[in-house]
Amino acid sequence: MSISASKAPDDPAIAARKARLSTLAKAPSARLRALWANYSSDLPAHEVLRAPEVGAVMVRGRAGATGAPFNLGEMTVTRCSVRLDSGAVGHGHVQGRDRDAALLAALIDALAEEGEADALDAAILAPLRAEAEARKTTRAAKAAATKVEFFTMVRGEN
Amino acid sequence: MYVAVKGGERAIDNAHAWLAEERRGDKDVAELSLAQIREQLSLAVNRVMAEGSLYDPDLAALAIKQARGDLIEAVFLIRAYRTTLPRFGATRPVETGAMDCDRRISATFKDLPGGQVLGPTFDYTHRLLDFALAAEGLDAPDVAEGEAAQAPLPHVTEFLAREDLIQSEPDGPETPRDLTREPLDFPADRPLRLQALTRGDEGFVLSMAYSTQRGYGRNHPFVGELRIGTVPVEMEIPELGFSIEIGEVVLTECETVNQFTGSKTEPPQFTRGYGLVFGQTERKAISMALVDRALRWEELGEDNVGAPAQDEEFVLYHSDNVQATGFLEHIKLPHYVDFQSELELIRRLRAEAMQTGLKDAAE
Structure with a gap:
């Protein structure tokens, strides 16, 4: 499938930011809030470049999974952009309509760009990844238990 | 009026x-x-x-x-x-081949790689009312866990495609037509039909699909594969210059394997119908695949037998339950003036008819 060539996809800084933003986008907002509260008791000083905005994106599929793209339907997304005093800019996108979560995602992104990436990863992103992985693994294990194990009856020769 | x-x-x-x-x-x-x-x-x-x-x-x-x-x-x-939401853009087409499947079954291959995974299904229940559910505070049973597969489950149609036994899906424009942004215009192409079907009324799409099974545009479907699970949704973010996963959605996908086509130049091949719907929506996804296949008659060189499910104008104009409800229910709103004129007309016609009738009787 087409991978965007707009920026080098193998740039480790971009790969790290992409992974971070993807984790934040999918995080349950209550968990994101709780993990942030453990990390810091307040929000860093920032300028809002784009106030949290709720919108929709059109999700596409492909005919027959591999053919022509088609519009499947929309999903809600909230986005937000901030700039810290240092000048670091953060962009947050989260699934759903939680404006606070979008602001937090943007702030975490900006702080990580500013040099706090390792601390944020340990405190917020690693737990979010682990929890997502655990949810996924549990569902996969339950699905595996519903896999049919066929056995064939031996038929007589006459 | x-x-x-x-x-x-x-x-x-x-x-x-x-x-x-x-x-x-x-x-x-x-x-x-x-x-x-x-x-x-x-x-x-x-x-x-x-x-x-x-x-x-x-x-x-x-x-x-x-x-x-x-x-x-x-x-x-x-x-x-x-309609109140600004649209931020469109995602990349979701990769259903990479789906984390809760359920994945095939009616065409018993021993397919990854196996038949039933998932949380109503199938095989006896459809007897469970009065235990009427009691509150009931604990859910413990759910068994098995050894989870590590690799994504391959699509069944891939196996047929490898041997060239099924037609390959033609590519289309990167930006598909969008019926929420432009008026529905015919002829519709397949992407537009799929958009209409996936948001169409489940009852309508089910009945259209059922009509093809009963002979009105029969297309001999097998459920090659039905899968339900979670896929990430990835979108290009202009201010970043690269794409991120902006969320994940549960989808139901149905791929049908249908009757062959072949010609002087093409050896016989199976054909396909496709259903993809938000959420765990199995009946709808299967229905969508059958109707999609029926609507492809022209592209696949089949006869139009005049079946409703082959008529894209009929299907697409009547699949939307919000449009249908709006037009249907508007007739209960005041039509006093319309009716007043009808009432006057019928009174006059009756009066004339009576007059003529009386005159005839008198003569």
Whole structure:
């Protein structure tokens, strides 16, 4: 499938930011809030470049999974952009309509760009990844238990 | 003809207040929370998301509560809300081959790689009312866990494609036509038909699909594969210059394997129908695949036998339950002036007929 060539996809800084933003986008907002509260008791000083905005994106599929793209339907997304005093800019996108979560995602992104990436990863992103992985693994294990194990009856020769 | 009639305001306000009271029902019964609807009526939530064409389980739960469980009314509420949202863009096409499957079955290959995974299905239940559910505070049974597969489950059609036994899916424009942004125009192409079908009324699409099975545009479908699970949704973010996963959605996908086509230049091959729907919506996804296949008659060089499911104008113009409800229900609104003119006309015609009749009798 087409991978965007707009920026080098193998740039480790971009790969790290992409992974971070993807984790934040999918995080349950209550968990994101709780993990942030453990990390810091307040929000860093920032300028809002784009106030949290709720919108929709059109999700596409492909005919027959591999053919022509088609519009499947929309999903809600909230986005937000901030700039810290240092000048670091953060962009947050989260699934759903939680404006606070979008602001937090943007702030975490900006702080990580500013040099706090390792601390944020340990405190917020690693737990979010682990929890997502655990949810996924549990569902996969339950699905595996519903896999049919066929056995064939031996038929007589006459 | 319509004329504005005033004077209903007090009656309307009172009707709405009573509606709110009726919605709440007996106050001795605990009020439903949105979380309860989202978690315990999840298939209703899924249907409202699919037909409302907006993936947001919390909003769908709210719509169901507000609509007192009338799902078409709930779909209407979601569609109306959707129009208030700015659109940030479109995602990359989702990769259903990389789906984390809760369920994946094939009716064509018993021993396919990855196996037949039943998932949380109603199939094989006896459809007997379970009175144990009437008791509250019942503990859910322990759910068994098995050894999870590590690799994504391959699509069944891939096996047929490897031997060239099934037609390959032609590519199309990167930006498909969007019926929410432009008026429906015919001929529709397949992407536009798929968009209409995935948001179409489940009952309508089911009946159209059933009609093909009963002979009105028969296309001999096998469910090559049915899968339900979660896929990430990836979108290019202009301010970043690269794409990120902006969320994940549960989808149901059905690929049918249908009767062959072949010609002087092409050896016989199976053909395909395709269904992809938001949420766990199995009946709808299978129906969609059958109707998609029926609508492809022209592209596949088949005869138009005049079956309703082959007529894209008929299918696409009548699949949308919000449009249908709007037009159907508008006839209950005041048509006093229209009717007044009909009434006068029929009185005059009757008077004339009576006069003539009396005259005839007298002569």
